[in-house]
Amino acid sequence: MQTYEIYPICTGIFSAAEKSNFTFQKDQGVKIQAPILMYLIKGKDKVILADTGCSDGEWAAKHHHPLVRTAEQEPLRALAAHGVCPDDVDIIVNTHLHWDHCFNNDLFPKAKIFVQERELRFAACPLPTQYTYYEALQTGMVPKWIDCVRRMQTVDGDHELCDGVKLVFLPGHTEGFQGLLVNTDAGGCLIASDCLPLYENWPGNGARFHATGIHTNLLSLFASYRRIEQMNVKYFPGHEIEVLQIKKYPEKGD
Numbered sequence: 001m002q003t004y005e006i007y008p009i010c011t012g013i014f015s016a017a018e019k020s021n022f023t024f025q026k027d028q029g030v031k032i033q034a035p036i037l038m039y040l041i042k043g044k045d046k047v048i049l050a051d052t053g054c055s056d057g058e059w060a061a062k063h064h065h066p067l068v069r070t071a072e073q074e075p076l077r078a079l080a081a082h083g084v085c086p087d088d089v090d091i092i093v094n095t096h097l098h099w100d101h102c103f104n105n106d107l108f109p110k111a112k113i114f115v116q117e118r119e120l121r122f123a124a125c126p127l128p129t130q131y132t133y134y135e136a137l138q139t140g141m142v143p144k145w146i147d148c149v150r151r152m153q154t155v156d157g158d159h160e161l162c163d164g165v166k167l168v169f170l171p172g173h174t175e176g177f178q179g180l181l182v183n184t185d186a187g188g189c190l191i192a193s194d195c196l197p198l199y200e201n202w203p204g205n206g207a208r209f210h211a212t213g214i215h216t217n218l219l220s221l222f223a224s225y226r227r228i229e230q231m232n233v234k235y236f237p238g239h240e241i242e243v244l245q246i247k248k249y250p251e252k253g254d
């Protein structure tokens with residue numbers, strides 16, 4: 001099976017994110033720094049992006065939460081630092097269509113975009129509690145994913161994306177949420193994104209899962225957590241500041 005390298009990329013940092021949005025009913029009122037992450041996945045002949053990150057600070061402050069983005073964290077510049085230019089990206093996988101995970105799809109004109117069929121349907125008509133996260137049509141906004149809808153390929157459930165990368169259907173945070181199971185020289189890794197936004201959601205070693213605070217269905221979410229437990233893999237979260245310590249996974253010599 002082919003192996004890949006994973007590079008976490010920060011596209012901005014929420015300066016005071018409500019922690020309980022990530023840890024259901026725990027630490028209400030506590031504010032944390034939360035990066036908005038996308039993941040560059042490089043293989044022998046494929047460049048894949050898991051999510052494409054958030055908007056600039058001005059848009060975020062107006063419609064969502066204040067965030068800080070340095071010039072180096074602008075997605076194209078951050079990718080250039082890894083030797084990747086926009087045309088190099090073959091595949092984008094949107095774990096889900098919340099604004100902070102698909103905002104920059106349009107920067108990669110040659111990429112085919114993979115999204116779950118159920119996610120696309122839900123994004124067109126979300127629960128009202130999630131209107132803002134989707135920048136939903138129902139609020140008078142035009143969600144960014146619409147710009148690239150012609151390049152989208154929908155899948156229904158688990159899907160072999162290519163040799164060594166599998167899309168795994170993990171609903172709960174949203175109706176059509178998916179993770180990416182990536183084969184590396186250090187074993188399988190799950191890009192869990194907002195299914196497990198922090199390391200605290202699942203410390204592993206037999207610890208229980210703590211649900212993310214934002215979800216459409218807790219039963220589905222916990223069924224997804226049980227699936228993750230059975231995978232027995234390392235996971236990469238969606239908004240964890242500690243991830244920024246990792247420049248490349250696996251490190252050489254791991």
Ligand SMILES: [Zn+2]
Pocket residue numbers: 096098133173194
């Ligand atoms: Zn989300």
Ligand SMILES: [Zn+2]
Pocket residue numbers: 098100101194238239
């Ligand atoms: Zn998110």
